Structures are given as structure tokens and as C-alpha cells.
Amino acid sequence: MVDFQALIASARVTLLASGNQRGIAFDAARDIPAQTGKVILVTGGAGDLGRTVATEFARHGPARVYIADLPREDGGASVVAAVRAAVGDENAPVRYLGVDLASFESIKTAVREFCAAEERLDVAVLNAGIMRVRPGVTEEGYEIAFGINYLGHALLTRLLMPTLLRTAELPGADVRVVAVSSEGHNMAPKGGIVFDKLKGTFEEIKYYQRYGQSKVAIIGFARELAQRHPQIKVVAVHPGRIITGMAHGLQKESLLFKVTAPISPLFCVSPEIGVRNHLWAATGADVVSGKYYEPVGVPDKETTVAKDTELSKKLWEWTEKALEGIVLE
Ligand SMILES: NC(=O)c1ccc[n+]([C@@H]2O[C@H](COP(=O)([O-])OP(=O)(O)OC[C@H]3O[C@@H](n4cnc5c(N)ncnc54)[C@H](OP(=O)(O)O)[C@@H]3O)[C@@H](O)[C@H]2O)c1
Secondary structure (H helix, E strand, C coil), X not given: CCCHHHHHHHHHHHHCCCCCCCECCCCHHHHCCCCECCEEEEECCCCHHHHHHHHHHHCCCECXXXXXXXXXXXXXXXXXXXXXXXXXXXXXXXXXXXXXXCCHHHHHHHHHHHHHHCCCCCEEEEXXXXXXXXXXXXXXXXXXXXXXXXXXXXXXXXXXXXXXXXXXXXXXXXXXXXXXXXXXXXXXXXXXXXXXXXXXXXXXXXXXXXXXXXXXXXXXXXXXXXXXXXXXXXXXXXXXXECCHHHXXXXXXXXXXXXXXXXXXXXXXXXXXXXXXXXXXXXXXXXXXXXXXXXXCCEXXXXXXXXXXXXXXXXXXXXXXXXXXXXXX
């Protein structure tokens, strides 16, 4: 049966997306403070927005920027080279960290590798994401969008938390977790998160509803994590509308996207503009922990269901159970 509410939400997101022009002015070159000594990790760092975030950070003198993305045959060398070229410094401190967020084992291996190399982690940008993919499940059997966009990130953060909290104790530290959601969270199924369908393919609903569900979860996760760790800042962000790898996939498969593709430059922006909210949230002065921003610096625009603290609390408890006993041995 067609869920008309979700269909309307999907059309609204396609045709009337939140403009990137709204919100506070943020210019990466001017407004990102020196990142001296900081270690930064960006998931989905090989994708369009993630690569741009990594590049902007690398321009501001950090100790290291980790591009965490799917393992590659060349070990990520070509992505690292592309970021260094964009920065204009062939020695820019950029590293690749292979991680498949659809696999707990891969996440554990990546965190072990990271922790063996680094003492600190100042900024984690949880940016990787998928949208229109065939129904599927992760290695552990979770619905694929929820598993990658939310649960993989929840496990990654949990395993990195000792490093994040240790870093927060260092003099002058300003530790942040930026979780990339989407205004598309308004396409989630009724109730926001359907807990008894998180395992399995959940094919009964549309791909955009599965995406929406994962992005509602990201917003709730940021709020709950922020409450538990006041010594760090945790926020969720929507980047705006940007033609990236994700949108190219959609244009191939979605009729609505195909039809609107020729006029998409009228309502889409470049990755350089699209990452302003990521970068503002990761470095800006007035960021309030626990909030959702859509796009740059504009809080509280999430849907009623994404605001529901009972739902986020339930998600937290569910997540604790799902990830119970997963440790770095
Ligand atoms: N573009 C927009 O208009 C828009 C709007 C709202 C929110 N967002 C959010 O912005 C974030 C970045 O997306 P994007 O637009 O930059 O799309 P993108 O270019 O497709 O980047 C997504 C990245 O995530 C990686 N990824 C996919 N599956 C993974 C896995 N299992 N483990 C680790 N990494 C994985 C992708 O790798 P491969 O390319 O190798 O698969 C890709 O590098 C996403 O969370 C998305 O939901 C984007």
C-alpha cells in the first residue's frame, strides 16, 4: 500500500528542499580556526561531501585527517592524493582508513588501526551514507540503510569514545562529533523508527522511508550521546541539497529525480557550499550540543517524531542491547 504521507514528504524534499543560502554565513577559508595538533576523522571521506570536508580541514594545519571509507584496492592512495592536490600540498597530513560500516568486524579492525596510530581524536564527522540501494542487510542482518547510516556509526562512535573522552581532558580541547542526518528524515515511516523491522530488509516500505528512518535515528543518537557526555559537543546536521555521488545514483533510478535533473542546478549547490554546516558544526563557536541544524546554524527544524525524546531514549536502549559485548579485544 502506498504511504501518501511519505510520498508527499519525498516530493517536498525533491522539489522544495532547504536552501543552503539560509542560515548563518560561514566561509571555510575565513571561519575555520587553526586546527593545530588536532586529529580529525571523516567517514564517507572519499565521497563528495566527505572529501570536501577532509580537504577543508587539511587546509587548516591539523596533525592528521583520516578519510574513513570503504576499503579500496589501492589502500585509498588515490583519494589521499586527490585531497592533497586539492589542498595544494603533497605532504598534507591525510590518511586513509578502510572501514565498511556494514560490518561490525570491519569497524573494530578500523578502530584498532586508528587507536594504534593516534592518542587523540578531536573531531569525528559521521558523514558516510547510502540512500537508494537495493533492499538488503548488513553483515549482522540489520536493514542496510539503518545499518550503515546509523548503527555502524553508533558502533564506531562507541569504540572511539574512550579516545574522544581522553582528548576532552587535554588543555584547550574542543571535542566534537558531527552526525550527518538529512531533512529527508521527514520521509521516515510512521513512528519514525520501526523497531521490530530493524533486522531484515524491510521491503514493505520505500527506499526513501528506510533512509528517513536511519536519519531520524541519527538525530536521536546525537541528542542522547550529547546528554551522556557533556564534556564533548555532539550535533546532527543536514547539509542542504547537493548533487553528489548519492544524487547521481538517484537520477539514474528515480523518475522524480530524472525529471527534475535538468533544473537541479537551480536548487542544488556545490559540495563546497554543501559542507558549510558540517564545518560550522565541527568548528563554530555557537554550536549547542544535542541539537539538529538544518542547514547552517539553524536549530530545531526536525520533525515532531525526531524531537521525541521517548523515541530517542528507546533507540539508545535498543542500541545498547544491539552493541552489547562488542569491544576491542
Ligand atoms: N547530497 C545531498 O544532497 C545530501 C542531503 C542530505 C544529507 N546528505 C548526507 O550527506 C552524507 C554524505 O553524502 P554525499 O552526498 O557526499 O554522498 P556520496 O558522495 O555518495 O558519499 C557517501 C560516502 O559514503 C560511503 N559509504 C557507502 N557505504 C559505506 C559503508 N558501508 N562503509 C563506509 N562508507 C560507506 C560511500 O562510498 P562509495 O561511494 O564507495 O559507495 C561514499 O564515499 C550522507 O550521510 C547523506 O545522507 C546528503
